[in-house]
Amino acid sequence: MKKFLYLILKVLAKIVINKYRPKVVAITGSVGKTSAKEAIASVLQARFSVYRNSKNYNNEVGLPLTILGVSRSGGKNVFRWLYIFIYSLKIILFKDKEYPQVLILEMGADKPGDINYLTSIAKPDLAVITAIGHSHMEFFGSLENIVKEKSSILARLKNTDWAIINGDDNNLSATIKNCQSKIKTFGQNETNEVRISDIKISKRGNQYGTSFKLIYGGSSVPMFLPAVLGWQHAQAAASGAAVALALGMNLVEVGESLQNYQSARGRTNLILGVKNSFIIDDTYNSSPQSSKAALEILAEMPSSGRKIVVFGDMLELGAVSEQAHKAVGKKLVELKIDYLFVVGERSRDIARGAKAAGMSEDKIYHFPHTMEAGAFLQERLKAEDIILIKGSRGAKMEQVVYEIMAKPWLADELLVGSVSK
CATH class of the missing domain: 3.90.190.20 (Mur ligase, C-terminal domain)
Incomplete structure (x- = not known):
């Protein structure tokens, strides 16, 4: 029964994507996915209509529900699932003028093959890899297998698409080298195209936050992210900037939009x-x-x-x-x-x-x-x-x-x- 449900959701989600043709920004990595998702959304909202996963909707159920514009799973409620299917048919048969121009989709990978399955539902136009760590090690067996799984998201990209990759993570060096699409790297190292520097926790008035410089193409913008703490939020902002720049936004526009960044709950x-x-x-x-x-x-x-x-x-x-x-x-x-x-x-x-x-x-x-x-x-x-x-x-x-x-x-x-x- 569960497999049948997954199949129905997959088919409906693919039909919706084929009908509305949104730009798909897919995000994966061991850590930093959700913060990157929020940063990317805060920037792109300045120019595009966007929709992103809510909660932890980054798996074989949550991702298609996000594409369908549904914020709550049916769980064990048959009538709720019936509503979801009817709503899905409605936006397939009748044009939804408010369907977003950009879908920002966090893609989780708890086991080998997850990324391949999720990208078969929504092929990315831009793929973001945040950082690689030991999460879910017991299901992958080695760090190398985790890198292989996360990096497999790039296999779906055409050479005209964009890969946005954390250039500070040594585990992704081979991934960057072998990437066949257009690429922007982000991070603190000077080799990155989109760079952050001078990161520190600071206080403006009564407000704690994270300050840093955002650097691109020889120009820099001073940044302050209120009520969030730590370099990982600056890193998330850099990933958001890289995506926005790849989509044609300029650095000043990016810097202004990032002032709206709010971390998801429970993240420093x-x-x-x-x-x-x-x-x-x-x-x-x-x-x-x-x-x-x-x-x-x-x-x-x-x-x-x-x-x-x-x-x-x-x-x-x-x-x-x-x-x-x-x-x-x-x-x-x-x-x-x-x-x-x-x-x-x-x-x-x-x-x-x-x-x-x-x-x-x-x-x-x-x-x-x-x-x-x-x-x-x-x-x-x-x-x-x-x-x-x-x-x-x-x-x-x-x-x-x-x-x-x-x-x-x-x-x-x-x-x-x-x-x-």
């Missing part, structure tokens, strides 16, 4: 905590790579208070799980983080890594559940403390954010998932 967003503390909410997902990046953001934040980390499990790391968790623990000691809280069983290895690197046992706490960690932390926070909270989606670390946020009634608006209230 700053939230006010109890007792005048600050929370870095990075609870959407976690990998060794993104965890270390988040720790560097925390270390860079100017504060007279303590710097505290609450880590949940990093999932789907396969054979490298123990080693990867311990490496994160070592990193936080190198960055002189004051306290470590871990939630779950796998995250115990973060604690072990921190202890082995020299962190005192009285600064390390373990909890089996998020609510317990949040309640314990809430009692001990002080003014100006900064708390980084992060974990894989399955760890549901947003519950900890809820327990210590100053305005818990805004949870539905600010947090990535539902919480126990």
